[in-house]
Amino acid sequence: MSSFYSKKWYQRWWGVLIIIFLILIVISFIASALYVYNTKKDIESGKIKIDPETGEIFDKKELIEGTNNYYLGAKNPKLTIVMFADLNCPYCKKAFDLVTNKIIKEYSNRVKIIYRDLPIMGKDSIVLSLASRCAGEQGKFWDMTGKLFEKQGEFKLEELPNMAQSIGVNKQQFINCMAEERYINQIRQDGIDAEKMNIERTPTYMFNEYKASGHIKEDQFKLYINQILKNTKNERN
DSSP states (O other): OHHHHTSOGGGSHHHHHHHHHHHHHHHHHHHHHHHHHHHHHHHHHTSEEEOTTTOOEEEHHHHHHOSSOOEEEOSSOSEEEEEEEOTTOHHHHHHHHHIIIIIHHHHTTTEEEEEEEOOOSOHHHHHHHHHHHHHHTTTOHHHHHHHHHHTTTSSOGGGHHHHHHHTTOOHHHHHHHHHHTTTHHHHHHHHHHHHHTTOOSSSEEEETTEEEESOOOHHHHHHHHHHHHHHHHHHHO
């Protein structure tokens, strides 16, 4: 009995629990302090932005590039180009042909091109965005998007399942995906992010953090890329 009562409080089971609880509080406090410090640092550097209207904190890179979007080119690029497009937009058709057939071939080891939806030309545009994404779940996003641009204005929406089937997509799976509007939330998120960045027209490009809108000719496009790549190289040196 004497040995029991001679134990210090921190040697008893409830004392051990108190110590563990206090350690967890300290760890939590340190983690919170580090989060606040790192967040403050990222805000000051521009990596994280605060929405002036809502006070919402968001990651600038994620805002520009989005998540789970399709891309071409380098996995670890020196330059990321994000293209906001509408599948009913004539200039987007020219832009898509330029970036997928010329730009990405010349800069594939240095540049990543991300496609984001901005269907601003009516309900049909949203349906077309869904069609590209539904084909995308079967590995045919770029094929379907290219076909929709190629045949722009030449088909009816009822023909979409047959168009998808013609490029190797399982027709019934595609129909089910379209009926469920399976990717509508991702398309809406692209629109929400575009609004945050004051993007209102298509095509609009984000060259890293630099914005350019409208039809850009090939030589001008390459000029933008080369200048940014040059500046990036100089900054690292």
